[in-house]
Amino acid sequence: MIDAEARHEVYIANRTALIAYATRILGSREVAEDIVQDAFLRFAPANTNTGTSAQTLAYLYKIVRNLSFDFLKRQKVEMREKQNEPPFWSIPDEPPTPEDFVVVADEVRQISRVLDDLPVDVRIALEMHRFGGYNLEEIATHLGISVATAHRHVRTAMMRVATMMVANAS
Structure with a gap:
């Protein structure tokens, strides 16, 4: 019986030849290297009695x-x-239903109401950040506040909108 160390030596001594053998079958050296590695993982812990080193090879x-x-x-x-499968771009999108339009319009109205109820600076900070793509430093400069306050304004507004959306989803 050949022990694990002997199996490892057989693998190391013949690794290059094994990769060449697998490359001829697969046509890709990269894939062949992966296959030889997988083969060793299956070969090394085997508890079979393979006899001589030639039989092991x-x-x-x-x-x-x-x-x-x-x-x-x-x-x-x-x-x-x-x-x-047809390519993803060839499959037509489902057109939105009239109900989808109503749901989106209703959500927009609700978000608009939440934004109208916010203090002016908080609403401006949110609009600049979410709709204008401004970063917090630019918002802080525009409003004449600190970056931390600009972040707090955006977070407060987002939390109110999220809370309203969760409350209406229930």
Whole structure:
């Protein structure tokens, strides 16, 4: 019986040849290296009595061969599935229903009411940040406040809008 250390030595001594063998099957050295690594992970802890080191090497080649063919089969199936699916951009989007428009319009009205109830500086900070794309420093400069206060304004406004949205979803 060959122990784990001997298995490791057989693998290391023949790794380059195993990669070349898998490359001939797969057509890709990168994939072959992955397959040989997977083969070693299956080969190293094996509790089988493979006999001599030549038999052990033959067993390792068989693992590499089987993993390579499994990879090719899996790749072929994946390609077949991809060919059966139309490209994502060719599938038409579902047009929004009239109910979808009503729901969105209602949410916009509710958010507008929440924004109208906010103090002017808080509303301006939120609008600049969310709709204008301004950063907190630019908002602070525009409003004449600190960056921390600008952040607090934006956070307060967002929390009120989120609270309203959660309350109405229930």
